Amino acid sequence: MNSESASALVEITNEHVLENRRLPGDLAMWFFILAELTVFAILFIGFAVSEQLNAEMFIAGKAKLHPIAGLINTLTLITSSFFVALALNAMHKREGKKSAKLLVVAKLVASVYIAVKVWEYLSLFEQNIDIETNTFFTLYFMITFFHLMHILLGMVILAFIAVKAAKNEYNTSNISGFESGASYWHMVDMLWIILFPLIYVI
Amino acid sequence: MKTLHSNKKNTLSWLWLMILTIISTFIGLAIDNKALFIGSVLFIVFLKGQQIIDVFMELAQAPKFWRRLLLGYVTVLPCIIYFIYVL
Numbered sequence: 562m563n564s565e566s567a568s569a570l571v572e573i574t575n576e577h578v579l580e581n582r583r584l585p586g587d588l589a590m591w592f593f594i595l596a597e598l599t600v601f602a603i604l605f606i607g608f609a610v611s612e613q614l615n616a617e618m619f620i621a622g623k624a625k626l627h628p629i630a631g632l633i634n635t636l637t638l639i640t641s642s643f644f645v646a647l648a649l650n651a652m653h654k655r656e657g658k659k660s661a662k663l664l665v666v667a668k669l670v671a672s673v674y675i676a677v678k679v680w681e682y683l684s685l686f687e688q689n690i691d692i693e694t695n696t697f698f699t700l701y702f703m704i705t706f707f708h709l710m711h712i713l714l715g716m717v718i719l720a721f722i723a724v725k726a727a728k729n730e731y732n733t734s735n736i737s738g739f740e741s742g743a744s745y746w747h748m749v750d751m752l753w754i755i756l757f758p759l760i761y762v763i
Numbered sequence: 764m765k766t767l768h769s770n771k772k773n774t775l776s777w778l779w780l781m782i783l784t785i786i787s788t789f790i791g792l793a794i795d796n797k798a799l800f801i802g803s804v805l806f807i808v809f810l811k812g813q814q815i816i817d818v819f820m821e822l823a824q825a826p827k828f829w830r831r832l833l834l835g836y837v838t839v840l841p842c843i844i845y846f847i848y849v850l
Contacts, residue, residue, distance in 0.1 A: 584825045591829065602840050609847040632788045636781060643777040646819045650769045740821075747819045754811045755840065758787055758804045763848065 586741035594748045597711070601752050604707070605759055608700050615696055622697030623761070625690065630681050631761035634674045635753060641670040642750040645719070645743050652731055652739055660739075661727035664719050667746070671716060678709055701760060708756060711749045718742040776818040783807050798849045805841035812837025 584591060612619040648663035685691070685698075692702040722742040725731060731739050787807040794800040813834060817823040822830040 582824060582826045584829055585821050595832070598836055602836070605840065606843060606847070609844050613847060628788060632784065635784045635788075639777065639780045639784065642815065642819050643773060643780075646773045647770060649821075650773070653769075744820055747815055750819070751812055751815045751837070754815070755808055755837075757784075758808060759844065762788060762791065762804055763801055 586744045587737050590741035590744060594744065597748060598752070601704075601708075601755075604700075604704050605755060608704060608759060611696055611700060618695055619697045622695065622701065625685070625688065626701075626761055627681060627684070628761045630677050631757050634677050635757045637670050637673045637677075638750045638753050641667045641674070642747050644670065645746050648723075648726070649739060649743050652726055652736060653733070655729070655732060657726045657729035657731065661723045664723035664726065668716055668719050668723075671712060671719075674712060675709070678705065704756060704760070708749070708752060711752070715746045715749045718745055772818055776814045780811055780814055783811050801845060801848050805845050808841045809837050 644663050644667035648660045648667065651660035651663060682702075690698055692699050719742060722739050726739065787804050790803050790807075791800055794803060816830065816833045816837065820833070822833055
């Protein structure tokens with residue numbers, strides 16, 4: 562094959578890929594994801610504006626948090642998302658059992674996040690800090706607890722798709738449910754990636 | 764073969780995300796300037812968001828509208844946050 566025909570083949574392949582662009586998962590799930598992203602965007606902007614209005618309070622509040630706990634949680638969510646992506650690849654190969662095992666690993670890694678978050682909350686409660694302490698902690702508990710609820714819902718969804726994957730109920734033409742669950746989990750990860758620097762780093 | 768490539772791409776993306784996370788956590792130790800520090804941290808948010816959107820969510824192969832919408836989120840939101848903190 563000469564270079565001209567090789568480049569023509571690459572061009573045809575690229576056109577084929579572009580023509581076959583497909584949204585992974587159900588369209589309804591993507592609208593749900595957009596709604597969730599919007600709600601969190603309002604919370605993040607509200608947090609940033611409040612910080613500008615109460616700078617000293619927020620500096621003192623952030624000093625009571627544990628950045629290393631936030632770092633561990635970020636690393637666990639990224640790793641959990643990575644295993645979910647691997648599980649989807651396995652499912653594309655119709656390896657249902659392997660995919661289910663990878664989802665279980667993703668859930669186990671995510672449970673580290675929950676343990677660390679609970680530890681963080683308990684350590685604040687021990688210092689007599691709760692949601693009513695001040696504006697910083699009201700927003701801190703509200704945003705992080707709201708996110709934690711999304712993690713718990715995501716874990717239920719991952720358990721549901723893991724069971725179906727183990728039974729080989731997904732195939733190449735019927736994988737939308739799996740992709741929707743995976744996309745939801747990646748969204749939860751993406752939200753934490755914004756939340757972590759906003760609350761713990763900046 | 765496609766799955767092997769995807770697994771490799773996911774692994775590289777995961778490593779890149781881990782490195783970016785560690786950098787963003789400790790970047791404050793190296794940068795004194797507030798605007799530069801916040802800008803750097805938020806730029807890392809964009810880089811990480813782009814990886815999740817294109818690689819983990821597989822939106823690089825999705826209709827352009829959806830990819831642009833999600834990339835717009837990790838671009839516009841950090842910009843808004845930057846201007847709230849810096850201006």
